[in-house]
Amino acid sequence: xxxxxxxxxxxxxxxxxxxxxxxxxxxxxxxxxxxxxxxxxxxxxxxxxxxxxxxxxxxxxxxxxxxxxxxxxxxxxxxxxxxxxxxxxxxxxxxxxxxxxxxxxxxxxxxxxxxxxxxxxxxxxxxxxxxxxxxxxxxxxxxxxxxxxxxxxxxxxxxxxxxxxxxxxxxxxxxxxxxxxxxxxxxxxxxxxxxxxxxxxxxxxxxxxxxxxxxxxxxx
Amino acid sequence: xxxxxxxxxxxxxxxxxxxxxxxxxxxxxxxxxxxxxxxxxxxxxxxxxxxxxxxxxxxxxxxxxxxxxxxxxxxxxxxxxxxxxxxxxxxxxxxxxxxxxxxxxxxxxxxxxxxxxxxxxxxxxxxxxxxxxxxxxxxxxxxxxxxxxxxxxxxxxxxxxxxxxxxxxxxxxxxxxxxxxxxxxxxxxxxxxxxxxxxxxxxxxxxxxxxxxxxxxxxxxxxxxxxxxxxxxxxxxxxxxxxxxxxxxxxxxxxxxxxxxxxxx
Numbered sequence: 001x002x003x004x005x006x007x008x009x010x011x012x013x014x015x016x017x018x019x020x021x022x023x024x025x026x027x028x029x030x031x032x033x034x035x036x037x038x039x040x041x042x043x044x045x046x047x048x049x050x051x052x053x054x055x056x057x058x059x060x061x062x063x064x065x066x067x068x069x070x071x072x073x074x075x076x077x078x079x080x081x082x083x084x085x086x087x088x089x090x091x092x093x094x095x096x097x098x099x100x101x102x103x104x105x106x107x108x109x110x111x112x113x114x115x116x117x118x119x120x121x122x123x124x125x126x127x128x129x130x131x132x133x134x135x136x137x138x139x140x141x142x143x144x145x146x147x148x149x150x151x152x153x154x155x156x157x158x159x160x161x162x163x164x165x166x167x168x169x170x171x172x173x174x175x176x177x178x179x180x181x182x183x184x185x186x187x188x189x190x191x192x193x194x195x196x197x198x199x200x201x202x203x204x205x206x207x208x209x210x211x212x213x214x215x216x217x218x219x220x
Numbered sequence: 221x222x223x224x225x226x227x228x229x230x231x232x233x234x235x236x237x238x239x240x241x242x243x244x245x246x247x248x249x250x251x252x253x254x255x256x257x258x259x260x261x262x263x264x265x266x267x268x269x270x271x272x273x274x275x276x277x278x279x280x281x282x283x284x285x286x287x288x289x290x291x292x293x294x295x296x297x298x299x300x301x302x303x304x305x306x307x308x309x310x311x312x313x314x315x316x317x318x319x320x321x322x323x324x325x326x327x328x329x330x331x332x333x334x335x336x337x338x339x340x341x342x343x344x345x346x347x348x349x350x351x352x353x354x355x356x357x358x359x360x361x362x363x364x365x366x367x368x369x370x371x372x373x374x375x376x377x378x379x380x381x382x383x384x385x386x387x388x389x390x391x392x393x394x395x396x397x398x399x400x401x402x403x404x405x406x407x408x409x410x411x412x413x414x415x416x417x418x419x420x421x422x423x424x425x426x427x428x429x430x431x432x433x434x435x436x437x438x439x440x441x442x443x444x445x446x447x448x449x450x451x452x453x454x455x456x457x458x459x460x461x462x463x464x465x466x467x468x469x470x471x472x473x474x475x476x477x478x479x480x481x482x483x484x485x
Contacts, residue, residue, distance in 0.1 A: 003422070064465040067465065067468040068465060070444070
C-alpha cells in the first residue's frame with residue numbers, strides 16, 4: 001500500500017498547490033478592484049493559464065488513480081472529493097479573472113462611490129476560500145461547517161449592494177454603466193463564496209461520509 | 221484488431237527495451253499458440269501480461285527463458301532478443317540463459333533443503349565455492365526480499381516449514397543469488413492471501429529498480445496496481461500494449477476495453 005499512499009499524498013500536494021494559486025488570485029483580484037490596482041490585475045491574468053493547466057493534470061491523475069487502484073472507503077471519497085474540489089478551484093480562478101476584468105474597466109474611469117460593502121464581501125469570500133482549503137488539509141468538518149454558515153452573510157451583502165447600487169443609478173444615471181460593472185463584480189464574488197461552500201461540502205463528505213448538499217441547515 | 225505494427229508504434233515512447241520480440245510464432249504440435257507476437261519489454265519496469273485463460277500468456281512468458289523447450293511437440297519461430305542476442309538462436313546455452321532470465325512460479329517451490337542451501341544452491345552450481353562469499357550472497361539476497369530479519373537466526377531451518385509468503389520470497393531470493401537481469405513471474409501471488417500479495421507487490425516495486433520484471437496474471441486489479449506496462453493477449457495474439465494507466469483508462473482496442481471492463485473474457 002505504500003506506493004498508493006505516496007500517490008494520494010502527491011495528489012493532495014498538487015491540489016493544495018492549486019489552492020494556493022487560486023487563493024492568491026482571489027486576493028489579488030479583490031485588491032485590483034478595491035484599490036484600483038492595475039498591476040495586481042495583470043498578475044491574475046498572467047497566472048490563469050497555470051491554474052487551468054493544473055486542473056487538467058489533477059483530473060488526469062485522479063482518474064488514473066481510480067482506475068489503477070480501485071480505492072474503497074475514505075480513499076474513494078478522497079479521490080471523488082479531489083475531482084470536485086479541483087473543478088471548484090478552477091471555477092474560482094475563472095471568477096477571479098472576471099473580477100479583474102471588471103476592475104480594469106472601472107480603473108479606466110472615475111470611481112463610482114466609496115466601496116464599503118464590496119470590500120467586506122470580498123474579505124468574507126476570501127476567508128471562505130481559505131477556510132474551505134484549511135478544512136480539507138486538516139480533514140476538519142467543523143471548520144467546513146463554519147464556511148457553510150458564512151454563506152448567508154455573503155448573500156445578504158450582495159442584496160444590500162444591489163439595493164444600494166440601484167438607488168445610486170436612479171439618483172445619477174451617468175453612473176449606470178460603472179455601477180453595473182460593479183454589480184457584476186459583486187456577483188462574481190458571491191459566486192466565489194458559493195464555490196467555497198461546495199468545497200466545504202465535499203470536505204464534510206470526505207471526512208464523515210455525509211452528504212450535506214441542498215440542506216437548509218447542515219447537520220451538527 | 222491491432223496489427224503488430226500498431227502495437228509497436230504504441231511502444232515508441234516506452235524507453236529502452238530489455239527484450240525485443242519480433243514475429244514470434246509458437247506451436248504445440250499443430251496448435252498455433254502464439255501468433256506473430258511483436259513486443260518490446262521495457263527495462264527496469266514491471267510489465268504485466270494479462271488476458272483470459274488459454275490466451276497464451278504463460279506460453280509467451282516461458283519463451284523468454286525457453287522453459288517450453290521441454291514440452292513435447294513445442295516449437296517457436298521468430299526472434300526474442302535479450303540485449304540484442306536472440307535467445308531462440310542456435311547455440312544459446314540454456315543454463316546461462318536461465319541465470320540471466322529467472323522464473324518464479326505460481327506455487328512456491330523451495331527445495332527441500334535449508335533456507336541457506338536454497339539460496340546458496342544456484343551460486344554453487346555456477347561455481348561459487350568460497351563459503352564466506354556464499355554467506356555474503358545469501359545474506360544480501362535475503363535482505364533484498366525482506367527475509368533477513370525474520371530468518372537470520374534460522375538459516376538452517378527447512379524451507380518447507382516457512383509460510384507460503386516466506387517460501388515465495390525465498391524463491392525470489394534464490395533467483396537473485398545468481399544475479400539475473402530479468403525476473404519472470406507466473407501468477408506469483410495466486411497461492412497467497414491478499415496481505416501477502418500486497419507485500420510481494422511492494423517487493424516487486426523495489427526490485428524493479430535493479431531488474432526487469434515480467435508478470436503474468438489473471439488478476440486485472442493486480443496488473444493495474446502493480447505494473448508499469450500492460451499487454452493484453454487474446455487467442456494467441458497480442459492485442460494491445462501500453463503503459464498501465466492507458467490500458468485501464470483509455471484503451472485503444474475494443475477488445476481491451478471489453479476485457480478490462482469485465483464485459484467479456
